[in-house]
Amino acid sequence: MNKNLALLLTQSPFANSAGQDALxxxxxxGTFEIPSALFFLSDAVYQLQTVNVAKTGIKDFTKSFxxxxxxxxxxxxxxxxxxxxxxxxxxxLPDFVTPLAPLALADKLAEYKQVVRF
Numbered sequence: 001m002n003k004n005l006a007l008l009l010t011q012s013p014f015a016n017s018a019g020q021d022a023l024x025x026x027x028x029x030g031t032f033e034i035p036s037a038l039f040f041l042s043d044a045v046y047q048l049q050t051v052n053v054a055k056t057g058i059k060d061f062t063k064s065f066x067x068x069x070x071x072x073x074x075x076x077x078x079x080x081x082x083x084x085x086x087x088x089x090x091x092x093l094p095d096f097v098t099p100l101a102p103l104a105l106a107d108k109l110a111e112y113k114q115v116v117r118f
């Protein structure tokens with residue numbers, strides 16, 4: 001069964017507005033009950049960690065990822081390989097995130113009709 005939309009997050013949390021844009025899009029899709037999923041790849045895996053932005057003056061949008069299940073967005077995945085490459089322990093990630101090995105990640109992405117990369 002093909003699902004509607006996969007959102008691929010690929011950039012670090014505060015390099016630009018891509019992460020915030022992806023989060024906003026996910027919430028809009030959830031509001032309109034459009035089936036979608038988030039995939040954290042490459043440097044986007046840092047968005048799943050606790051970030052201290054108090055000194056930067058930047059709004060920490062990453063806390064809002066925890067609200068995604070309330071928008072019925074329950075398919076949230078992270079690349080195990082990208083976690084390993086960045087020395088991030090998957091056990092420290094939020095409970096709503098599912099780590100996937102490379103082949104499982106490719107299989108999961110194949111379920112979606114469209115992919116939007118941020």
